[in-house]
Amino acid sequence: MPFAKGRKKTGGKTKGVKPVIQSVREFLAERGSNPFETLDDIRRGELTCNVCRGKKKTRYQPGQGDKTFERTCQSCYGSGFERINPADRARAAGELAKYCQPQLKAIEVSGNQDRPVLAEIRVRFVEAKDGKPVSGDTPS
C-alpha cells in the first residue's frame, strides 16, 4: 500500500534518539576507554595488573596486628602486568587482524553431480646435474 500524503507516521525511529553504536562510542570516549588499546595490551602481554594496578607492590596484614607491610604483588610477581597465556594473546591478535585486512572467504571447488571437477597431478622425472635439470630437459 503506497504511503498516502498526510497519513500519520507510525513506528520507526524516534526523533532525537541516538543509534546504539553512536551512544556506545560516546560512552567509551567519555571514559577514555579504547577497546583496541586493550586488545593490543593483551596481544603484547602488557595489560596492567588488576591487583596492584601496575604498582608491582601490594599491602598485606600479617597475623592479628594493625600493622601492614608492603610486598611484591602476588598476582603479577612484581611485573605490573597480568599474566596472559599465549592462546589469549593469539586470540587478541586475531581480533585486531580482522580490522587490518579484509578477510578472504574459503572457496569450494566442486562440480555438479553429473560432471564433478576432476584434478590430475602429473609427475615427470628429468635428468639433473648439480641440482639443476640438464639442458634440453626442462621441467614443464
Ligand SMILES: [Zn+2]
Ligand atoms: Zn600486580
